[in-house]
Amino acid sequence: MADLDLRISGAIDHLSHLQSLFERLEMGAMVVDSNFRICWVNKQIRHIDYCLQSLDDITPEHPRAIDRTLCGGCPVARACLAPRDRLFFSEQFTDRHSQTRRTFSIIIQHLSNEAEKPGPFIVFVRDISSREAAFREKQELQTLLANVLDNTVDAVITLDLKSEIHSWNRGAWQAFGYDKKEVRGKHISMLFPADGAAAQSFDEIHRLVEEKGFVHNHRARMFTKDKRVIDVAVTQTVMNNSAGEPFGHSLIIRDISKVVHLEQLLSHKVIQLTKLLQMDDIIRSAKTLEEITDVILVAVTAGEGLRFNRSFLLLVNPIAQNLAGVEAVGPSSPEEAHRIYSQHFFEHPTLAEIIHQRQILGAQADLFVNEMVRRIEIPLSERSHPLIRCLMENRPYLYMRGGAEDGVLQPVLSHIHSDEFVAVPLVWQDQHIGIIIADNSVTRREITMEDIQFLSSFASRAASGIASIQLQEDLRIKVEELKNSYKELSRMQETSLRHERLAALGEMAGKVAHEVRNPLSAIGGFARLVLRTSPSEENKKYLGIIADEAKRLEDILGEVLGYVKMASEEFLPQDLNALVDECRMIVERQNPDKRFRILTQFDPELPLLACNANRLKQAFINILQNAVDAMGRNGQVTIRTRRDSGVALVEFTDTGVGIAQENMAHLFEAFFTTKPRGVGLGLNITKKIIEQHKGQISAKSRLGEGTTFEIRIPMDLKEGNHAGYPQKEASYR
Structure with missing residues (x-):
């Protein structure tokens, strides 16, 4: 409303060149703002005896509020405070000087399409005691009203009871492109299409007006003369005559296409940001490089993600010093794409569900495109290669077939078979990790700058996730190496101590075995000799035991000596x-x-x-x-x-x-x-x-x-x- 008040003030400034016209009128005129303050009056209204409130010294800079206590005796005050659906008033009043009954007409033109408040508006007052004066006033007021309406930026349209267009201001011509001659007598439905959401909007407006008598700022879509669709806010009220009978409708239509476009952009950005946050959460939950590559590539292609047809991941191999294809996601043919998209159309899987399904399929998922991408190897030394430039210069690259770089990209194109693709770098804190390639080779949908910006924003998060996984893997390997080194050191220490103990034991055992071996051999030899010559069976039994045990001890000593001295x-x-x-x-x-x-x-x-x-x-x-x-x-x-x-x-x-x-x-x-x-x-x-x-x-x-x-x-x-x-x-x- 403050905006409308400023517009009224601006309108008054604009009408300053019409001040002489207002002063020459044989009627009183004044402007009232939304707070029921009189902002401007002409000299004629100052001399009208029936206006009991003083109107002296009123200027736009010094407005004066209407005295509501005078409503019972002041027709102007009553008119200003009347319901907004009343535009024409005929008031009778007894002149204080002549004590005669006189008739005055009061016309109010509302300049706002808001139903909550009845201002701001212009009030015209004239003595119409005679028919001739009333007729002239009507003509002058209509002319003045038409001039005022033609200076508003909104489309102001009046309809008869058949919803046929009666008046059409300049704002309507600017909004819809039709001249008033082209639309006069035509049904208002010509501005709405015959089917679809716009037709439903027309039916809804008609229903609300029938029920309530008005509709305020109802959003709809309408067609212009050149068949453009514009978004509008429609305010429609029923117009009644002095007897309270309806004779038509007034419409104020404002073009809000720019506002709707900004709202759509904001909504789209919010959706994109929400998707990025969701994908970021899933990326952070990945534990291995295989998991995070699945997440990244699925997010690029899924309906809940960036909605590309296919995605390819190439990572830097620090050992081979090249950019090598690692994994890909996408259909291998239009038939496979149709099957996948049809299934997802009815099932509406979430991003997490798609990733889980790929983990179940394992190596069988997207087998064809994976075979293609794993054939790609680009040496990092080829700094002039478009994909290497994309990575090293940290900026996206858009390829379209038929350009000067077809030749150098031919080895890549022969594997991915794409006429148009975008490549975005994966760079994290000056660490060049790899690139993501995405295309729409199935649907042939054009890759827009918005697609590239969204993919680039996602790539920065993906690069952070990959760098984190790689760092964790490097740390795990280092920890494992330290554990193995510690185990090997412990084993070597144990072995060294064992060797020292065995060396000491062996030295002692060698000396003992050497000293025992000769007597033991003699014992065994004599026992066997006596065994052969002894006639006693009992002695043979005991001698046999002595000979066997001596032989066993000789064998043990042999092993000990063999171990000590190889x-x-x-x-x-x-x-x-x-x-x-x-x-x-x-x-x-x-x-x-x-x-x-x-x-x-x-x-x-x-x-x-x-x-x-x-x-x-x-x-x-x-x-x-x-x-x-x-x-x-x-x-x-x-x-x-x-x-x-x-x-x-x-x-x-x-x-x-x-x-x-x-x-x-x-x-x-x-x-x-x-x-x-x-x-x-x-x-x-x-x-x-x-x-x-x-x-x-x-x-x-x-x-x-x-x-x-x-x-x-x-x-x-x-x-x-x-x-x-x-x-x-x-x-x-």
């Missing part, structure tokens, strides 16, 4: 098959009371092997003896030799009880044994012997089925140096 002997070419077969025979002789058999499958083309024969026999015998000890009666050991890519391979497979899984990790550790009378050095010594030959030993076992030891030793490959040892099967013992 003799460095000369490596000579040996026939590996013959060496293994000799070990077979030794083990068979050492176990005459056990029923088992040893099968051999030797490679006759196996070359000679440079080795320490005694040490290898010790290793092989240890394995064979363990196999015999693990088997029951009628057990079987199979020995295989073969050549495998420059390596001599020996396998020992038994049918014994097998080794428990929890013991496999300790199998080659010193002093680890599951035998009730074992020392636990046999396999440890075997491993050391094999390692002395630059070889490897491994084992695999299953409880109840048996164990296989595999030994791999590098060969001395010389042409014609074959062993030629035949396959054979040991006799059943």
Whole structure:
């Protein structure tokens, strides 16, 4: 309303050049604002006796409020305070001087389309005691009213009771483009389309006017002469004659297209900001690089996101120093696009639901476009490449086919098959992370500057999320490396301490074993000698026990001495098959009371092997003896030799009880044994012997089925140096 008051003041200034016209009128005139203050009067109204309120010294700068206490006796005051749907008044009043009854006409022109307040307005007052005076006044008032209406910026239209246009001011011509001659007598519905929301607006306005007698600032859409659609605010009231009977309608129509456009822009920006905040929340919830790339690409293409058809993610590879395709989202064909869009049209999935669905599909999601994007590799050294410039200069790039850069982009275009795309950089705190490429290759919708700005805003948030994930991954790797380093350091410390203890123990054990071995050999030798010559069966029993235990102690001392001092002997070419077969025979002789058999499958083309024969026999015998000890009666050991890519391979497979899984990790550790009378050095010594030959030993076992030891030793490959040892099967013992 304050705006309208200012407009009235401006109108008065504008009408200053009409002041002489108002002063020459044979009627009184005054302007009243929305607060019922008289802002301006002409000299004629000052001399009208029936106006009981003093009107002297009134100017626009010094308005005077209407005295409401005079309404009972002042027709002007009554007219000013009357309902706004009354525009014409005929008042009778007794002249105070002549005591005669005189008739005056009062015409009020409201200059506001607001129904809440009846101002501001212009009041015209004239003595119409005679018919001739009333007729002249009507003509003059109509002319003056038309002049006033033509100077307003709003469209002011009057209708008859048939809703046909009766008057059409300049504001209506400027708003709709029709001349008054083109619309006079036409139905007002010509400004509304025959169907759609605009037609509904016309019906709604008509219904409200029928119910209430007026409609205020009702928003609608109307058509201009050149078929443009404009947004308007419509105020419509019923006009009544002096008898209170309706004779038409008045419409004030204001073009609010610019206001609506600004509201739409603001609403669109709010929606965009809301989407960005939602997508930012989802990005922050991602835990891995794979998750965040899914989130970013889905957000670019989803209906709840940026609504592009396809999106491609290229990240900087710091090792290869290139920009490489990582992942993509989008249909591979128009048919697939139609299927996806149709499904989403009816289901309306949220952004989070789409991302969850992709996580379920895994590697099968968008397989075709993923294969395309992963072929893209652009060296970072190609600074003139448009996509590298986009990344390094941190600014978006819009490509349209047919430009000067078709040639340099051809390798990329051959993979993504796009005629138009936008690339935006992923940069976070001067860290160049990669780029997002998006297009509308299916719908062919043009990429606008608004699309690019929205995508750029999203890319800054995406870059922050990727940088955070990469930082977390780097930190995780560093922490893992520190943990591994700490474990390795602890292991090395434990190994060092263990070696020190074993060295001390070995030195002591070597001295003790050396001092005990000779007397023990004598005891065992004499016990066996007496055993052969003693006639007493009871003595033979005890002597046999002495001889066996002495032999067992000799074997233990042998293992201890072998562990303490691994003799460095000369490596000579040996026939590996013959060496293994000799070990077979030794083990068979050492176990005459056990029923088992040893099968051999030797490679006759196996070359000679440079080795320490005694040490290898010790290793092989240890394995064979363990196999015999693990088997029951009628057990079987199979020995295989073969050549495998420059390596001599020996396998020992038994049918014994097998080794428990929890013991496999300790199998080659010193002093680890599951035998009730074992020392636990046999396999440890075997491993050391094999390692002395630059070889490897491994084992695999299953409880109840048996164990296989595999030994791999590098060969001395010389042409014609074959062993030629035949396959054979040991006799059943």
